[in-house]
Amino acid sequence: MSDVVIVDYGAGNTRSVRAAITHVGKSSEVSADPWTIANAPYVVLPGVGSARSAMAHLDETGASTALRERFTANAPTLGICLGLQLALESSEEDGGVACLGLVPGNVVRLEAERVPRLGWAVVEPWGEAYYFAHSFVAQSPATIATSDGLSVAVQSGSFLGVQFHPEKSGDAGLEFLGQCLSLV
Amino acid sequence: MPLPRLIPCLDVANGRVVKGVSFVGLRDVGDPVELAAYYSAGGADELVFLDIAATPEESETMTSVVADVADVLEIPFTVGGGVRSVRDASRIIESGADRVSLNSAALADPTLITDIADRYGSQAVVVAIDAGDGVVHTHGGRVATSTPTLAWAVEAAERGAGEILLTSIRQDGKRTGFDLELTAAVRALVRIPVIASGGAGSARHIADALRITDAALIASIVHENPSGLPGLRREIEGLGVQLRPTKERA
Numbered sequence: 001m002s003d004v005v006i007v008d009y010g011a012g013n014t015r016s017v018r019a020a021i022t023h024v025g026k027s028s029e030v031s032a033d034p035w036t037i038a039n040a041p042y043v044v045l046p047g048v049g050s051a052r053s054a055m056a057h058l059d060e061t062g063a064s065t066a067l068r069e070r071f072t073a074n075a076p077t078l079g080i081c082l083g084l085q086l087a088l089e090s091s092e093e094d095g096g097v098a099c100l101g102l103v104p105g106n107v108v109r110l111e112a113e114r115v116p117r118l119g120w121a122v123v124e125p126w127g128e129a130y131y132f133a134h135s136f137v138a139q140s141p142a143t144i145a146t147s148d149g150l151s152v153a154v155q156s157g158s159f160l161g162v163q164f165h166p167e168k169s170g171d172a173g174l175e176f177l178g179q180c181l182s183l184v
Numbered sequence: 185m186p187l188p189r190l191i192p193c194l195d196v197a198n199g200r201v202v203k204g205v206s207f208v209g210l211r212d213v214g215d216p217v218e219l220a221a222y223y224s225a226g227g228a229d230e231l232v233f234l235d236i237a238a239t240p241e242e243s244e245t246m247t248s249v250v251a252d253v254a255d256v257l258e259i260p261f262t263v264g265g266g267v268r269s270v271r272d273a274s275r276i277i278e279s280g281a282d283r284v285s286l287n288s289a290a291l292a293d294p295t296l297i298t299d300i301a302d303r304y305g306s307q308a309v310v311v312a313i314d315a316g317d318g319v320v321h322t323h324g325g326r327v328a329t330s331t332p333t334l335a336w337a338v339e340a341a342e343r344g345a346g347e348i349l350l351t352s353i354r355q356d357g358k359r360t361g362f363d364l365e366l367t368a369a370v371r372a373l374v375r376i377p378v379i380a381s382g383g384a385g386s387a388r389h390i391a392d393a394l395r396i397t398d399a400a401l402i403a404s405i406v407h408e409n410p411s412g413l414p415g416l417r418r419e420i421e422g423l424g425v426q427l428r429p430t431k432e433r434a
Binding site: 013015016019020023048049050112113114115116117118119120121122128129131132133134135148165167168169170171173174 | 185186187188189224229230251254255256257258259260277278279280281282302303304305306307346347375376377398399428429430
């Protein structure tokens with residue numbers, strides 16, 4: 001099995017995530033298979049598409065159960081963008097969607113001067129700028145980092161979620177991803 | 185607010201970068217992959233690839249360019265030109281692009297904006313507007329339509345566009361500065377980010393645009409001297425506009 005399994009939920013672009021993982025020296029594969037997801041050394045839940053269709057797909061393939069099993073077994077998972085949001089209890093997107101519930105809190109529509117919130121922004125307390133592209137945001141007591149006062153990273157047990165795209169954030173993003181994957 | 189973005193735009197035809205890139209330091213200035221990596225290393229915040237040939241036969245070539253670029257680029261990029269259907273958008277996004285840019289196809293059928301946004305999110309849909317004399321133009325700015333620029337910008341945002349790429353036909357290629365009045369007028373009417381385009385001739389022009397809007401598209405100013413991008417960023421910052429901190433490799 002590869003070092004990293006990227007969860008396939010039927011919505012497009014996993015290419016950039018794979019390229020970034022290769023760049024930091026790890027092998028990866030894209031899979032929707034529950035056994036593979038449950039037993040992978042490291043799992044990335046990427047961020048494309050909408051909450052409703054993503055959850056429907058995860059439930060249909062059994063990936064939801066596999067992600068919960070990993071969480072219970074304390075196996076590491078990184079959620080990126082929508083992948084972070086799916087780990088919370090529920091999302092306001094698409095009229096309300098029940099999510100995985102790995103992380104306490106909910107996802108709400110972003111109230112900002114411009115939505116979508118697009119571009120590079122500094123994340124505190126880490127002090128680096130990363131690339132964001134989102135219209136929804138987490139509200140969670142498990143928040144470990146913020147940007148413009150918004151929750152942009154959450155951690156609960158073995159699950160780490162980031163609202164930014166490390167695979168699109170240049171050297172800073174690769175460094176972040178490298179640190180996450182140093183676990184495997 | 186996120187930091188203002190500097191976005192080099194590359195014109196591509198038949199899989200090659202065309203027009204205006206002159207630089208001896210690159211092995212192959214026509215190779216979109218090499219140039220994209222070079223600009224990324226030089227501190228570009230994002231890139232736009234515009235398929236200026238955009239014939240149906242050419243779409244496969246563009247798809248493979250997109251995939252090759254996605255394999256080396258660790259910054260976001262948008263692909264425009266020849267996106268006429270959800271299927272075209274899927275092909276490009278699933279090959280690794282972050283966003284597609286719609287122009288005349290959205291004008292002909294505005295529901296296309298909503299259809300792509302529903303599938304991939306608003307952040308994946310840029311609506312490009314070529315504006316002149318108060319109205320939207322098509323065919324690379326040559327043909328005036330009867331659609332008012334401001335009304336179209338508002339409609340595009342309402343239908344789900346995540347960003348507007350606003351090109352002033354009057355200023356495009358002149359290198360005498362962006363059309364700040366037009367940019368400010370559009371930005372005041374929408375709640376999505378706006379990229380100013382057309383007219384960048386100096387760091388001051390870019391700084392002036394970035395003070396009033398979210399991003400600036402640049403072409404000849406950087407293609408004439410790709411190694412000058414880090415210096416251009418420093419000049420813009422020297423004028424008081426904070427850009428993202430980069431670790432220079434170029």
